[in-house]
Amino acid sequence: MKSLIIPALLLSLSAHAQQAADSKPATPAPAAAPAQPFERALKAESAVSKSATVMIKGKAVPYKVTAGTQPVWDKDGKVIASLFYTYYQRSDVADKARRPLVLSFNGGPGSASVWMHVAYTGPKMLNIDDEGYPVQPYGVRDNPHSILDVADILYVDPVNTGFSRILDSKADRATFFGVNADISYLAEWLNTFVSREGRWTSPKYLIGESYGTARVAGLSLELQNAHWMYLNGVILVSPTELGLKRDGIVGDALNLPYYAATAWYQKALPADLQARDLKDVLPEVEAFTVDELIPALAKGGFLDSAKKAGIAAKVARYSGIGEKAVLQHNLVIPTNFFWKELLRDQGYTVGRLDSRYKGIDKSDAGASPDYNAELTSWLHSFTPAINHYLRDVLQYKTDIKYNMFGSVHPWDNKNDTTGENLRKAMAMNPYMKVMVQSGYYDGATTYFDAKYTMWQLDPSGKMKDRLRFEGYRSGHMMYLRSEDLVRSTDDIRDFIKQTTPAANQPARY
Template identity: 80%
Template structure:
C-alpha cells in the first residue's frame, strides 16, 4: 500500500521576502491534502539559516519539498522528497558547485549523510557517534556548504517519497538499473528547474548509494547529456565487479586486523604499533601470501597451511584453531562473534567499534547489529524533529528510515564498468573513495580493490584517490573523522572544479 504525504506550502517564520507566502488556492490545497493524507506530487517549504564553517558565517536558503516522477506517457506515478541547500550570498550559480547526495540500502533514506555528514545541521551525539539525550540537532561546523550547494534525495518509498499510482509497475523503481534510470530523469528536471545546468556537478553516494551514483554518472552523461566533475563513493559496495573465491575470502583480513587493534587484542608487538603502520603490512600479506594460499584450496601443503593460519590468527586477533576450522577463510559474521567472545561481547557489523551483548556466548554470529540499533536510536528522532518542526514540512506520514523496496532486481549490475566508461568519456571527471577501517559490511580493503578494478588499464589512476578513517561505515559519526572527511570532500571539489577556460581534453 502506498502511504501518503501532506502538501507542504507553509512558510517558515524566518522566511525571506524572496519566498512569497502561498496563494489562497495553494492554502486550500494544503489543508485538503493534509486532511486526506494524499501526497502532493509537488510541494515546497522555504526557510533561511546561517552556519559557522571554518570560522566564517555561511548564510543559506533551504527548500524541503517534493517533485514528481513521470512515466513514459507523462503521467505522475510517484513523488520524491528532497532537501536542497543553497548558499544565499552567492549570486553566480554558474561557478557554484552542486553536490547531489544519495544514501543506499537499497531502501534507505538520505537521512544519514544529511544530518550527520555534509549538511549544515548534525545530530546531537557524542564525539564517538553514540546517542545522547536530549535528542536533536546542532550546527555542523564542518559542512561543505561553504564550497557547494547540496541536495539530498530520498528514492521511492524512502523518507517521505512514495509511489502515487497504485497501478504503477514496481519494477520501474526497485532494481539496480531501474533505480538509476528514473533517478536520472528526476535529476534532469531538478537541475532544469533549479537553473543549475552550468554549475559544476558532483555525485556522492554512501553504501548501496555508491552503485547508484556510479551508474548515474554514465546514465546522466549518455542519456541526458549532463556531464559531471566528480563522483564520491562513501563506503562503497562491489559495483558489480566480480571477486568470488580466494579474493573475496581474503579481502576482509586487513579489516579484521584494524578491528582487533582497536579492541586491543592483538599480540603485544603488533598492538604497540600505530594503525597506519600496521595495515600496510597486513595488506601486503593479503595480496602476496594469503590469496595465493587460498587459491590452492585443499591441496595446499600442510606446513604452509599451518603457517598461513598462524599469520591470519596473529593479524585477526583470534585463535589458530578458529582459522583452521574455517579452512583459513573465516567469514565476517563469525569474526564479529568470535573476537570478544571471552569478554561476553560482540562487535558491530557496520562499525566494529560498537559492542553488543547476546543471549549466549556460543554461536556463529551476533544476535543483532549493535551499531545499527545505536544509529537508529539517534537519527530517527533527529530527522523527524528537523523536517517537521524546524523546516516545517508538515505531514502525518512516517519517515521511512528503511522503506519497502523489495524484491530488488540486482541483475546486470555493471555500475563499476559504467563509472569507468563515464570517466573515460569525460576528462574532467575525478573519483574519490572514502572508507572507515572498522566497517565490516563494505570493508575498506574491498573498497580499495574496487577502485583498483574500476580502471584495469591504470590510465585514469591519477584521477582517483582513496581516503581511510579510524571509524566505520559512517566514518563521519566520529568527531575527528567528521572534520577530516569533510575537508577531503572540500579539497576534492576544489581540485575537480576546473579553472576558467580549462578544456576537457586528453
C-alpha cells in the same frame, strides 16, 4: 416609494422569524472541525523554505533550505510517484554558474538520504557525542564542518524511502526497484530538478554512500549518455562491489585487513602489533593478504600442511582469532563468526557496520551475533533527529511516516555494471575524477575491498591519477566520529577544489 416598501417588508419578516426562533429550544452550534495541518497522502508537488545562517570554519554562511516533493512521470507524462528532497543553497552567491552542486544519495537499497544529510555534509548534524553515540535530548545542532561553504547540496530520497512514495497504485514496482531501473528514473528526476533550479552551468558532483555508491556510479554514465549532463566528480563513501566480481578466494581474503583493524581497535592483537599505530600495521597485513594468503587459498586442500600451518598462524596473529578456529574454517574466517568470536571471552559481540560498537547477546555461544549493535545505536539517534528537523524545524507538515528503511522488494540485482559504467563515464569525460572514502572498522563494505574496487575500476591504469582513496579511523559512517568528520569534510572540500577547472580550461586529453 417601491424602493422603501421592500426593505420595510424584509425587516418585518425578519422580526417575525426572530420571534419564532426565540420561542424554540436553542440548538447547540456544531463543533468546529479540528485543524488539519497534516496529510496522510503525499503531494506530488510541494515545498516549504526558510532561511538561516551557519558558522562553518569560523565564517558565517547564510543559506536557504527547501524541503519538498517533485514528481516522477511515466513515459506518457503521467505522475506515478513523487520524491522528497531537501535542497540547500548558499544565499550570498550571486553567480551560480561557478557554484558547485552536490547531489547526495544514501543506499540500502531502501534507505533514506538521512545519514549524510544530518551527520555529514549538511548544515545540521545530530546531537551525538564525539564518537557517534546517542545523547539526549535528541535533535540537531549546527554543523561547523558542513560543505555548504563550498557547494550547494541536494539530498534525494528514492521511492519508498523518507517521505517518497508511489502515487499510482497501478504503477509497476519494477519501474523503481532494481539496479538499472533505479538509475534510470532517478536520472530523469535529476534532469528535471537541475532544469527547474537553473543549475545546468554549475559544476556537478554525485556523492553516494554504501549501496548509494552503485547508484551514483551508474548515474554518472546514465546522466551523461541519456541526459547529456557531464559531472566533475563522483565521491564513493563506503563503496559496494559496483558489479566488479571478486567471488571465491579473492573476496574471502579481502576481509583480513579489516579484521586486523578491528582487532587493533579492540586491543585483541598480540602485544607487538598492538604497540604499533594502526596505519603502521595495516600495510603489513595488506601485503600478506595479496602476496601470501590469496596464493595459499588458491591451492585449496592441496596446500602443503606446513605451509597451511604457517598461513593459519599469520591469519590468527593479524585477526585476533585463535589458530584452531582459523584452521577449522580452512583459513577463511566468516564475518558473522568474527563479529561473534573476537570478544566472546569478554561477553561482547562487535558491530557489523562499525566494529567499534559492542553488543550483548542472549548467549555467548553461537556462530553469529543476535543483532547489529551499531545499527541499533544509529537508529536510536537518527530517527528522532530527522523527524524533529523536517517536521518541527523546517515545518514540512505530513502524517506520512519517514521511512529510514522502506520496502523496495523485490529488488532486481541483475546486470549490475555500475563500476564499468563509472569507468566509461570517466573515460568519456576528462574532467571527471573519483574519490573513495572508507572507514577501517567497517565490516559490511570493508576498506580493503574498497581499495580493490578502486584498483579494478580502470585495469589499464591510464586513469589512476584521477582516482583517490582516503581511509578513516571509524566505520561505515566514518563521519560520526568527530575527528573523522573534520578530516573527511576537508577531503571533500579539497576534492571539489581540485576538480573545479579554471575558467576556460578545456576538457581534453
